[in-house]
Amino acid sequence: MTSPRAARPLQLGPLRLANRLVGTAHASGAVAGGVPSPGDADYWRRRxxxxxxxxxxxxxxxxxxSVNRNGNITEAWRPEIVAGLEARARAITEEGAVAACQLVHLGRETLGAELWSHPVGPTVVRSPREPTRPRALGPAEVDGIVDAFRTSAVHAWSAGFPVVELHAAHGYLLAQFLSPVTNFGPDATTVSQRVRILDRIAAAVRDACPGLVLGVRVSAEGGEEAGLGMDGLCELLPYLSGFDYVNVTVGVRTTYVRDMAVTDPPLLDAVGRLRAATATPLLVSQSFRTGASIDTALRSGADLVGVARPLIADPHFPRKMLTGRESSIRPCVSCNEDCRAFDPVLLCSVNPELAPPGESARPAYPLTLGPTRRSTDRRRIAVVGAGPAGLECATRLGPDHDVTLFEGRDRIGGQLAIAAGAPHRSGWRRLLDYYSDNLSGVTIRLGHRVSAAELEGFDDVVLAVGAEETLPREAAGTTSLLTSQALAGGGEPLRGAGHVVVVDDGFGLWPAASSVEAALAAGADLVTVLTPAAAFASGLPAEGRVQYLRRLSGQPVDVRVLSSIVSVSDGSVEFESTLSGARTRLHADRVVVAGERRPADWSLLAPDNPRVHVIGDALVPRKVAHAVAEGHAVAREYLLTAGG
Structure with a gap:
C-alpha cells in the first residue's frame, strides 16, 4: 500500500524533509576505541x-x-571524534537525507556490558537489570552532565549534523531524571522540576549551536521504574514544546526492541492522544512494518514515522514503500539476533548484503563439488529444497537463469514454515511471504521428491535439503512422544493433554521454548520443562528471552534445571539430577523433545555431471542467517561467472 501522506515533505525548523519516513537511532558497530571506522560511513551511506x-x-x-570496555560506542565528547562524525554526516547528506545525531548518557544502565567507570543516577535507586545501585550525582556533577551534552552536540554540529536528538527514553539517564520513581528529591516533586535538566541542556546546546534543530526522544511504559506510563508521558509532553520535534517510542532496556510476538506497532492506537499532548512535530516509532500502519499513524496525527530494524533488513525500505513496491521489501522479522549482538558489527539474519567492513557480503562457505564454470548463457539450475537457503538462492537467480525449485512438501518454507507456525513466531511468515512474492521466473514444483536422474539434465544443482530432528534413544518405542518439529503449525497435536513435558537439549533455543508456548496454547494444565542446563531459554537473544519469560509469567509452567532425561514410556518420563544423580518419575500425557537436528542425506541426490553446491542445514544445521547467506553466496557466484 502506497501512502500519499508518507510522501509529503515536512518543514522541520529550517530543514525540509523530503518525506515522512525517518531512520531512527541505531548504530553500525563499526567503531573502534570509541571512534568510527571507515566501514561506519559506508553503512550510513547505504541507508x-x-x-x-x-x-x-x-x-x-x-x-x-557510559563507555563500555569493547569500545564500539561512539564517544562524542572527545575532540578527536569530529573527523569520524564528519564522515558519517557527509555520507548521509550526499545521498539526500538529513543527518541527525542522537546523544545519550546511560546513567544507571550498563547495556549488559562492562564499563570502565561506574553507573550514576539522580538517586541511588537500583535498576532491575543491574546487580548494584548507582552512585547519586551531586549538583556540580549534574552541571558536568549538562556540559557533556553541550560539548558533544557542538562536535556533532561542527561535523555537519544539522540535527541533534537528546535521548531521554528507555530508562537511560535523562529518563531517570524525568521519572518520579528515580528522581524524587525536594527539587523534583513536579514535572516541571524534573524536566529542568532537559531545559538546561537545550539552552546550552542552542546557545553553542545557532540554527541547530534539536529533538528529544521519550518513551512510554516502564512507569514502575525509570520509565513513564502513558498518562505520565502525556503529562510530560506539553513541557517539551521548546524542542523542534519529539520522538516517542516504547519500552525500557530489554523491552524497547520488540520481538516477533508484537504484530502491530505498540503506539498505533495512542497516536491521537500523543498528538493532542504535543505542540511540536511528532515522530512515532517501533514496529512499523507496513504501509497501512504507517498511513494510519500519519492519519491519526503523527508527522513522522520512524523505522530502524526495517532499514537494517532492507535499506531501500523507504523508497520501495513510497513507490508502491511494498512486496519487494526484504522484511525485518524481529528475531533480534544479529542486529542486537554486534558480533563483530551490526548484522542482520535476513540481509546477507549487510557485512563486516571490507566485505561485500556476509561471509558464507557453501560446499562446492566440481569446478567453476564461466558462461554467458542462461543456465538451467535446479534448487532442491524450499527452505531459507534454497529460497534465497532461487529468488536471486530467477530473473537471470532458468531455475527450477523442487520441494518434497506441499508448501515452501522448510524450517521457516515450522518456526512461523509456532505461537508468537509469525515474523518468519513475513520472510516466507517475501520469498513467495519474489520468485519471478522460477518454476516451482511442490510435493515432488526429485531424483538424481532427473537432476542430470541441469547445468548446475543446488542442494538445500535441510535437516531432520531426531529423538533420543531413551525415547525409543513410545507413542506419547513428539519432536518439536511435529508441532509445525501450532500445538494441535497436544490438544487434550493435561500435563505436557518438554525436554530441552540444554542449549535453550527456540524449539523447546516454542514447544512450551504451543502446549499452553493447546490448553495444557501444566507444562514441565526438563533441561540439563543451569537455566531455561538461555540461548535466546537477550531481549527475546526477557519478553518470552514475561509471556510465561503466571502460566502453569514448571522448569526443572540441571535435569537430564533417563527414559520415556507411555504415560511417564524419568529424569535425573545432573548434580546428585537422584531420579524422579513424572506422569506425562505427552512428551515433546527438542532433539538434535541432523542433515538430510544429500549424497544420493548429487548427480555426476552438473556442478553441485550444498547449502544451509544440509551441510550442518545452524541458524537462518547461515542458510540465507549461503543461498546468497551461491547465487552471487553464478551471477558473477555469467557476467550477470
Missing part, C-alpha cells in the same frame, strides 16, 4: 541511499561514565 528523509545515528555517548 541514506534508500530514500529516508532523515537518518538518526545512535550509539553515541556524551561521557566516560
Amino acid at each position: 541514506a541511499a534508500g530514500g529516508a528523509a532523515m537518518l538518526i545515528v545512535g550509539g553515541t555517548v556524551v561521557s566516560p561514565n
Whole structure:
C-alpha cells in the first residue's frame, strides 16, 4: 500500500524533509576505541541511499561514565571524534537525507556490558537489570552532565549534523531524571522540576549551536521504574514544546526492541492522544512494518514515522514503500539476533548484503563439488529444497537463469514454515511471504521428491535439503512422544493433554521454548520443562528471552534445571539430577523433545555431471542467517561467472 501522506515533505525548523519516513537511532558497530571506522560511513551511506528523509545515528555517548570496555560506542565528547562524525554526516547528506545525531548518557544502565567507570543516577535507586545501585550525582556533577551534552552536540554540529536528538527514553539517564520513581528529591516533586535538566541542556546546546534543530526522544511504559506510563508521558509532553520535534517510542532496556510476538506497532492506537499532548512535530516509532500502519499513524496525527530494524533488513525500505513496491521489501522479522549482538558489527539474519567492513557480503562457505564454470548463457539450475537457503538462492537467480525449485512438501518454507507456525513466531511468515512474492521466473514444483536422474539434465544443482530432528534413544518405542518439529503449525497435536513435558537439549533455543508456548496454547494444565542446563531459554537473544519469560509469567509452567532425561514410556518420563544423580518419575500425557537436528542425506541426490553446491542445514544445521547467506553466496557466484 502506497501512502500519499508518507510522501509529503515536512518543514522541520529550517530543514525540509523530503518525506515522512525517518531512520531512527541505531548504530553500525563499526567503531573502534570509541571512534568510527571507515566501514561506519559506508553503512550510513547505504541507508541514506534508500530514500529516508532523515537518518538518526545512535550509539553515541556524551561521557566516560557510559563507555563500555569493547569500545564500539561512539564517544562524542572527545575532540578527536569530529573527523569520524564528519564522515558519517557527509555520507548521509550526499545521498539526500538529513543527518541527525542522537546523544545519550546511560546513567544507571550498563547495556549488559562492562564499563570502565561506574553507573550514576539522580538517586541511588537500583535498576532491575543491574546487580548494584548507582552512585547519586551531586549538583556540580549534574552541571558536568549538562556540559557533556553541550560539548558533544557542538562536535556533532561542527561535523555537519544539522540535527541533534537528546535521548531521554528507555530508562537511560535523562529518563531517570524525568521519572518520579528515580528522581524524587525536594527539587523534583513536579514535572516541571524534573524536566529542568532537559531545559538546561537545550539552552546550552542552542546557545553553542545557532540554527541547530534539536529533538528529544521519550518513551512510554516502564512507569514502575525509570520509565513513564502513558498518562505520565502525556503529562510530560506539553513541557517539551521548546524542542523542534519529539520522538516517542516504547519500552525500557530489554523491552524497547520488540520481538516477533508484537504484530502491530505498540503506539498505533495512542497516536491521537500523543498528538493532542504535543505542540511540536511528532515522530512515532517501533514496529512499523507496513504501509497501512504507517498511513494510519500519519492519519491519526503523527508527522513522522520512524523505522530502524526495517532499514537494517532492507535499506531501500523507504523508497520501495513510497513507490508502491511494498512486496519487494526484504522484511525485518524481529528475531533480534544479529542486529542486537554486534558480533563483530551490526548484522542482520535476513540481509546477507549487510557485512563486516571490507566485505561485500556476509561471509558464507557453501560446499562446492566440481569446478567453476564461466558462461554467458542462461543456465538451467535446479534448487532442491524450499527452505531459507534454497529460497534465497532461487529468488536471486530467477530473473537471470532458468531455475527450477523442487520441494518434497506441499508448501515452501522448510524450517521457516515450522518456526512461523509456532505461537508468537509469525515474523518468519513475513520472510516466507517475501520469498513467495519474489520468485519471478522460477518454476516451482511442490510435493515432488526429485531424483538424481532427473537432476542430470541441469547445468548446475543446488542442494538445500535441510535437516531432520531426531529423538533420543531413551525415547525409543513410545507413542506419547513428539519432536518439536511435529508441532509445525501450532500445538494441535497436544490438544487434550493435561500435563505436557518438554525436554530441552540444554542449549535453550527456540524449539523447546516454542514447544512450551504451543502446549499452553493447546490448553495444557501444566507444562514441565526438563533441561540439563543451569537455566531455561538461555540461548535466546537477550531481549527475546526477557519478553518470552514475561509471556510465561503466571502460566502453569514448571522448569526443572540441571535435569537430564533417563527414559520415556507411555504415560511417564524419568529424569535425573545432573548434580546428585537422584531420579524422579513424572506422569506425562505427552512428551515433546527438542532433539538434535541432523542433515538430510544429500549424497544420493548429487548427480555426476552438473556442478553441485550444498547449502544451509544440509551441510550442518545452524541458524537462518547461515542458510540465507549461503543461498546468497551461491547465487552471487553464478551471477558473477555469467557476467550477470
